[in-house]
Amino acid sequence: MTKHSQETVIGQITSVFGVKGWLKVFSYTDPKEGILEYRNWTLVQNGNRIAAKLEEGRRQGQGIVVRLKGIDDRDLARSYCGADITVQTAELPELPEGEFYWHQLEGLTVYTTDNECLGEVDHLIETGSNDVLIVRATDRSIDQRERLIPYLPDQVVKAVSLAESTLTVDWDPEF
Template identity: 30%
Template sequence: MTEYLNVGKIVNTHGVQGELRVMSVTDFAEERFQVGNELTMFKPGETKPTKVKILTHRQHKNFDLITLENVYNLKLAEELKNSELKIEKDRVQALPEGEYYYHEILGCVVFAEDGSKIGEVKEVLETGANDVWVVKDAKGKDQLIPFIPSIVLEVDVAEKRIVIEVIEGLLS
């Protein structure tokens, strides 16, 4: 069975020519929405995904605006609202050492250097300077762990295990 990774969600239309407003959830929007690229679209309520081809791509404010092959007017575009755009997991390129995809970090268990379990990564926040991992601890409380070398000592995505240095004031 093919595994997919989210790259964006069609949140609205833009104009009357079939352009779609996409909320991107990928660090590689230029590559994912490149003209000629194929993505897999999952429409709400439908079980079978559809292959779609990107005809145009541009950025506008915080959105990616795309047009798709055979979607050439507002009526056709409106039918695609809330659809998820995904890419096959095996089409994702390897990242340089020390960089990770969100799907690799989510679900990892975070431990302190002494081996004590802190919790599980449930979300990744982009702050501009560095990512911050939201870790739910045993009490259900969110702990914010900055992804910086002085804090994050070891990441093993295969084992879903992260080791951090717990400095004073890091955990609440």
């Protein structure tokens, strides 16, 4: 999703589960079960948008399984595999001061503490130890390199300004 979007992706339907229309879901929320807090989903698949209502869901092993309203057989459920699950950003809970959702960071212009433009946050990835900003070059960048910058507030990430669409990092441009 772009930074101007009114919705954000919170997961993806990966496969069917059982014969009664249940679906396996990969959740991007933290904790994983957080995806079950949202009842009104929009499924986005191959450019199509489908409104969906979460009827029930639960943890199943290492993953999450859900039942959506109106989906009650395996064949119909299979047609939703691969769909992204989005919700309205207005439904997301407020975060404490200094914390941000990934979708808020995507699209921000990244500057070093010396005011050198490194590019724009394309997306983030989770590595286990910390999240990583994937910064893609823009026409204003000092070069055309893609950079992977650890998202470590106060250590590497010095400032985030959503109002100015900027993120300031203490990062050597040679990396």
